[in-house]
Amino acid sequence: MTPVCFVGAGAGDPELLTLKGRRLLDEADVIIYAGSLVNPELLAGVRATVHDSAGMDLDQIMEIMIKAHREGKKVVRLHTGDPAIFGAIREQMRRLDAEDIEYEVVPGVSSALASAAALKVELTVPEVTQTVIFTRQAGRTPVPERESLRNLARIQASMCIFLSVSMIDKVVEELTGGGYPEDTPVAVVEKASWPDERIVRGTLADIGDAVRTSGIRKTAMILVGRALADGPSAASRLYDAGFSHEYRK
Incomplete structure (x- = not known):
């Protein structure tokens, strides 16, 4: 069965969504998105049933997610930015663990x-x-x-x-x-x-x-x-002509 996918929506610009994230959104049957922060342009043209989680609590979010997954549907939980940073995904993943439901996390641009x-x-x-x-x-x-x-x-x-x-x-x-x-x-x-x-x-x-x-x-x-600050004087040694490394002597 397809795992539930937590997808980082990026900062806002739809073109900053990863290619994998875009594919998963397009393939999804159910999308639950953080409506107060995610750019709605990311959802333009998707075939999925879309749920705005802005007014939901954790139990309501998980009920939709778990039910859809058990019905064999492809579920995407769309978070703003990168889910690993203030993403509130930990408690969702623990609920999925308890239900023995597989999931994956797709990073986004913070x-x-x-x-x-x-x-x-x-x-x-x-x-x-x-x-x-x-x-x-x-x-x-x-x-x-x-x-x-x-x-x-x-x-x-x-x-x-x-x-x-x-x-x-x-x-x-x-x-x-x-x-x-x-x-x-x-x-x-x-x-x-x-x-x-x-x-x-x-x-x-x-x-x-x-x-x-x-x-x-x-x-x-x-x-x-x-x-x-404007114009810090120090520069990286990586491209310094006098600095040798594995690929340049």
């Missing part, structure tokens, strides 16, 4: 990476930072204290902060309290890769005012770190 592409930046810059942190500010869903923004800020790596733009002042307070200087570059990308994408740039000193002026309240990524 909004963090689509945001970096929109900004035309490389998040890992030699001698500046080689670490990228994906995280979020604690809100209604708590975050372990050891992973608070204040604690993570101590290493001053590149940081992609999900689900937090509505708490921008708290984000700034935590980041500066943890060690990022106030002149650290920050960018907020709303709806990365969508036609109505918007970008707000600044530093930790002024990004709060800039976000409030923009009116951005959700569906936005916060990127922080020195890698966002």
Whole structure:
């Protein structure tokens, strides 16, 4: 029997869906999608019965998924971005395990990476930072204290902060309290890769005012770190003529 497929829809642009994801959507009999975030253009022309999960709870989602699978139908659960990052798929997979139903996960383009592409930046810059942190500010869903923004800020790596733009002042307070200087570059990308994408740039000193002026309240990524600065001087050694490796002496 065909496994249930969890598919990453990507950040928004329909062309950022993987070829495998596109094929699975086109072949599906039943699609359950995260309607509040997934671009509906991805579902144009599909033959499947489509369910919007925005107003559903876990039991309702799983009832549709399990029933359709047992009827021999091809089921796709379409998540925004990449399902592995704040995708809420763990609890769905555990339910499928309990029902002895096979499943697979198809990755997608995370909004963090689509945001970096929109900004035309490389998040890992030699001698500046080689670490990228994906995280979020604690809100209604708590975050372990050891992973608070204040604690993570101590290493001053590149940081992609999900689900937090509505708490921008708290984000700034935590980041500066943890060690990022106030002149650290920050960018907020709303709806990365969508036609109505918007970008707000600044530093930790002024990004709060800039976000409030923009009116951005959700569906936005916060990127922080020195890698966002214009023209870091260090360059990768990979293509340095004086640097030898396995394929070039």
